[in-house]
Amino acid sequence: MAETFTARRDPLLHRLPVISHFRKSMGLQRGMLVTGIVLTAAFLLTAALAPLLSPYGFAERFDTQQPPSSAHWWGTTSGGYDVLSRVIWGTQTAVMVIVVAVVLSIFLGVAVGLISGYFGGRLDQILVVVADAVYAFPTLLLAIVMSIAISHGQSSLLGGILSAGISITVVFIPQYFRVIRAETIRLKAEPFVESAQVLGASAFRIMRRHIFKNATRTLPLIFTLNASEAILTLAGLGFLGFGIEPTSAAEWGYDLNKALSDTTAGIWWTGVFPGMAIVLTVLGMTLVGESMNDLNDPRLRGRRRAGRTSQPANPAGDESARDKVTP
């Protein structure tokens, strides 16, 4: 592992997930990564600055189905809401759901995965079967069942965000569980864990000190991919009528559902803008995740010339990667 060796001399900043990937990237891959970072940053900034950016409140009503004009840049919906404002406020809802969903599922998935992988035995077997069963099930259906259980399909702002977040969590836990469990089982056989056991360290301490840090290296990657899935699931739930009430928060899936009946009348602006918001947000996070995935795998990573510190001057860099085709 020459890489960890060199990494020790890098300043902390360069070892942070996305930044270290940026430093490793080049050419087309760097372009993808940068596009992803820009889109994601725009999404986060919009969410943070929503009150400043948005011309109106998300629940303010105007004349219905107005085409885009100077007063309403992106027109108004059949419910009389300003499309631009709802798209902007929608970023906040999306961020909140991502935070709830991803934090919960990382926390639970990692904890259960560590315990299951480390102790093994009957408990492990049961958890694996359960996780596999849940994993094989259509995400959206599980989320529907969960949100019925949590809020009976009712939807205040907090209730809606929590139920969407938790529904998505349940879907993701098996994924984190699988990854962490597999890593834990591999690490359990490593000499440094055995020596800790010989020294009499408690199981909790070994999991916390020795396994946790090593097993969670792939998490940033899963995080970005799941964040984008969380947005898609939230939009899907909203589209099917599990969304948050339009007066409680702006949610893109709900708006798209309402826009569906507009299409036959040729009204495009109520659907196209929230839809594009979803696409760009998911695209941004997927590009970051994809690039990180490629950059983590030396076989997929575009190469610079020999020597890690040299400039990325080799325009045929991806040629060398081609020779290292996945076996």
Add this chain to the structure above:
Amino acid sequence: MTAMIDAPPAEEDGLLPKKSASGGGLGKYIVIRFFLIFPTIFILVTMVFFLMRITGDPITAALGGRLPPDQLAVRIHEAGYDQPLILQYLHYLGQIATGDFGRTISDNVKVTDMLTTYGTATLELAVNALFVALLIDIPLGMIAAHRRDKGPDAVLRIFAILGYATPVFFVGLLLKLVFSVGLDWLPVAGRADIVNEIELNSLSSTTGIYWLDAIRSGNTAALGDVIAHAVLPAVTLGLLVGGVFLRLVRTNVIGTLGKDYVEAGRSRGVSEYRLVTKHAYKPALIPIITVMGLQIATLLGGAVLTESTFGWKGLGFQLAHYVTARDFVAVQGIVMLLAVIVALSNFIVDIIAALIDPRVRY
């Protein structure tokens, strides 16, 4: 919706069936794999049951506020929803073991009847979509692999990522805007025009799959109409699953193109076209069968959204309808059926994989 990572080999091992420790032939493997279906279905049934009941009984959910409390109480008692949850659960297990899923609350039909009526529509949509996905994306994946890291490959990769990033219902909405409203080429929604729908449903023996019925009755006008209605939903759903196929074909063909036997073929003067279509293509298809099984879940989830977008009266359309009506008995029935379909199709796929690739049998 599967993650977009090119599945690393380790992941694929995890997707394959659980390995029994002892060796054994194909027969033993099939038996073991078959019995693994039951815990999966049992877990899902249990989970769905308790989740749906955790916040109250279905009758209050569906009719609460519309019936006076005393009538509500009578109906709850009649349906047995005032018993302890665990008794209800055992009762429910007994019911579904005999194939009885109860009656829907909102429109009082047998859940099993509802499932068969609308299930065929969903089946038709799923088959159409798979057809579109395989027809478009396998050749595209081979092109991407052949022209790796060149222009076409980059375009196709962006296409695949965009396909993943766009929700099905937004794809559907855009297609509708362009092809139904803008260009007026294809119908906006539904499975057929009213006249044809009535005619097809009144046939003496119907399969419920409209194009099949239209062919069998020799009604070419209806067939054309049914196909016109089927195009947009099939393309919408096909794009969702197709992106995954494209990536998979690309990755696998790239893998096999690097194999020694392909190099050997090349050195003997086999054409590049033949190398891709014959030599590298077939071994690359084995993982696709496995992934196709996993895609069934994506397909069904996507079908729910596609059906709602296009007013395609299948299980997903009904699911959204019953969800709005808070008819949780019906919702539970649909969810259960889809769970069973997923479990069974995973089983079948594992068996096919074992038949093709002896290494899978442990």
